Amino acid sequence: MKGSRLPNTQTLLSIFSISILAIIVVFFLRSDIPYTPTLTVKSHLIQDYHHIVQDVEKSSIVMNFREHAEFKNLSHEYDIYWKNTRPPNGGYFAWLDETGTRRRDGISMFHQLHCLVMLREAMQGLGEEIQSLKAMRRDTAHEDHAMHTEHDDLHWLHCFDYLRQAILCNADSTFEPHLMNSNGKDIVDGMIERDCKDWSLLYKASEKSDFQSLVLDNE
Template sequence: MDKYYTGSSIDHRSVPRLTFLSEVEMKGDSCIQTTMAFMSIVSLCFSLYFLLSTFRLLHSIPSRSDIRYLQYGKPNHTFASDDVPLYFPSQAGLASMYIEESVHYSFDGAGYDEWWIGDAEGNGTIRLGPSNRLFFISFWHQLHCLRMMHAALKANAASLDDLFHAEHCLNLLRQWVLCHADTSLEPGDFIKRNFKYDLGNQLHVCHDWDTLYVEASRNWHEWVHVWQLKNFNATTESSL
């Protein structure tokens, strides 16, 4: 078997100190060097991937101004065309609610009327912007659709318009449920429960709807005041 030696030159006075390597040893060293080089490349790739992922994560976290824009829109909307906020500027926080069955809100008698009472003044319509542009809060649109569905189920015969309205409401309610996607866990099978004795009593985290009622009613009263003042001024000017 051929022999290879290492060293830049040979000193004949120190021949016993020369180191000779076999082909197997040379190949082994070469494999080790190749493996280490490959591991270095892999390590570098993982490091670059980690840095890139961290960079993307940091840039994907919305700032406080971004969050405020998503909640209320930009601070200086013109309220012309589509230049409007996405949400009603409410200060309502979170609230807890136990979802349970109820003897109220039935199809007959006082239970039927309960579906139509206790609403905010203005029925969820609000006015925003310098020209008091009209908007409808989705929360009240959802309640409206539930009431329409309740009325359609109670009616002995529904007109074609009622059926179209019910179809519209069913589709919107389906999308609203998907939008909120409540992941709260409910124990047991609600179909097998006796609703008269087993009310469910499942805790959910919700938006504070009481505050929203107050704010929407306040907005309505402010608009009524502006409307009355505008009509008063118009009447006064016409009488001069």
């Protein structure tokens, strides 16, 4: 029974890891043109945000992607680094409605970073079970399989660091309006219409290259 239960648990953990990385990829299917919700509020704060968006879209910063040890592990020792990926206010944009009430709406880049942090915390919660599985593997698996498992761990930890940098590089400035949930609480879920880049072009280009390889122009 012990031997049959181990593969099932390993499979579930593998599916979980692959699933969360697939979910994160969705966040990068954004366009350079942010979605702006219809607003009837004549707020100087909203106008200021439009100017900020324009500045962001026109900006260009060279960013060298590199490995960061502090972002490539699940140790609580490095939680502070992940906490600091967002500003102290959580990355919201505050504005006043027609009644003078202060509202807080979201900015996509910070929402994406928040989701990445939440996924990391979920992986931390599985830490004890993962360590237990590794101990069981060492008792039952060959040395070469154990080395392969360690390589896989390093791979998805690298992915967390890579995706964090990709979110920052993309700097999605989409305005995410707040809404009221069934409990009467203001929330920001980011589930809104967006103008996106046509990612199907990349799929087609990749598939086409299988039988019609691209030729680089050295000139």
